[in-house]
Amino acid sequence: MSQTPSPGKAAGAADTTPSRAGIAAVPALDVRDLTVRFAGLTALDAVSFTVRPGTVHAVIGPNGAGKSTCFNVLSGVYKATSGSVRFGDHELTALPPHKIADLGVARIFQNLALxxxxxxxxxxxxxxxxxxxxxxxxxxxxxxxxxxxxxxxxxxxxxxxxxxxxxxxxxxxxxxxxxxxxxxxxxxxxxxxxPQLLLLDEPVAGMTADERRRTAAVIAGVRDSLGISIVLVEHDMGVVMRLADAVTVLDFGRRIADGAPGDVQNDPAVVRAYLGEETAE
Structure with a gap:
């Protein structure tokens, strides 16, 4: 059986897929009834979803839906008001960012930080x-x-x-x-x-079409070749639908849909959240 070529290489070039050095069996990420409040404002309201090992799980929704708040809790930047985030045997909600990173969780922010x-x-x-x-x-x-x-x-x-x-x-x-x-x-x-889990915050934002395709291929290679789980926040629905194995949709801090990309894309509640009630009708 031929090995998967590196996403950065043309077909037929020498394989440069890195070995899975340091990567043990990837656990599931289980988010249960996650709630975050800021001075009386509920940013996340009892949100639940599960990221299966070795999959790409997209978290999408209109602006202000709670996606960034969710990411900030997963990476330890924000503390949850209530609820649970378990990565395998570890509860993440009480841990600071560096302890979460030590468990194999890596985050890429939308803004460049090189x-x-x-x-x-x-x-x-x-x-x-x-x-x-x-x-x-x-x-x-x-x-x-x-x-x-x-x-x-x-x-x-x-x-x-x-x-x-x-x-x-x-x-x-x-x-x-x-x-x-x-x-x-x-x-x-x-x-x-x-890492065992990658948190990608709008990884293709601001890119040209060619750059988006190339980056999407690399992300797919991370899942397929390395078996790393990925949680993806992205506004480019074409990229989401091509990459995601599962999608969770947030609106005003609540989960309104969760499932396979095709099912979520056609969910009436999702259409209303993105297009508005009158347009959806």
């Missing part, structure tokens, strides 16, 4: 920080153990860069890349954390 003057390689190395065992003193003195560990991490960075199609840009300043490639670099940096 150090513009650092090389792409060094930017991706930031994703290896939580996996680094060498102490500050050993690294500063360039002891042999530190040098060996650095070499292993950089080899992994090159492998992941090739997977997303950025192997030729590793020496360039991250800020000099076109916008679409900067977004891919952020995805690669998240993959360098060896």
């Amino acid at each position: 150090p513009p003057r650092a090389s792409v390689e060094d930017s991706l190395m930031l994703g290896r920080h939580r996996l680094t065992r060498t102490g500050f003193v050993s690294a500063g003195l360039r002891l042999p153990a530190a040098a060996r560990e650095d070499a292993r991490h950089r080899a992994r960075v090159r492998e992941i860069a090739a997977f997303v199609g950025l192997e030729k840009q590793l020496a360039q300043p991250a800020g000099s890349l076109p916008y679409g490639q900067q977004k891919l670099a952020e995805l690669a940096r998240a993959l360098c954390m060896e």
Whole structure:
């Protein structure tokens, strides 16, 4: 059986799919009755959904539906008023962001956050920080153990860069890349954390059509080749319908639909939420 080629490579090119180094069996993400209130305003109202292991689960809805609030709770930025978020055996709602990251949850924000003057390689190395065992003193003195560990991490960075199609840009300043490639670099940096769950906040926003197609192919490859679960917030419904295995729709903080993309797309409540009552009729 032939291996899946890297999304960053043309068909027939050498396979650059990274190994699943550091990735154990991926657990499910189970969100139950998640409620968030701010000074009396209910941003999320008893929202529930389950992200099955190794799938792309889209969370969509009109502006102000509660998507960003949901993401902020999943990543530890916001605290839930009530409800539960379990990732395997771990309850996430009481954990700070760095503890959630240590459990294998990586988030990519909508806005770019790459150090513009650092090389792409060094930017991706930031994703290896939580996996680094060498102490500050050993690294500063360039002891042999530190040098060996650095070499292993950089080899992994090159492998992941090739997977997303950025192997030729590793020496360039991250800020000099076109916008679409900067977004891919952020995805690669998240993959360098060896996550089990990726939270992608509008990963194709602001891209050209070609950049959207390329990024969508990489995201599909993350699921198909690496088995990583993905929670996706995205306004591009074409991308959502092509990528998602399941979709949860929010409106005014409440879940109004949940299921397969085709079923959700034709749900009358979803049509009304996006188009309004009169247009839907």
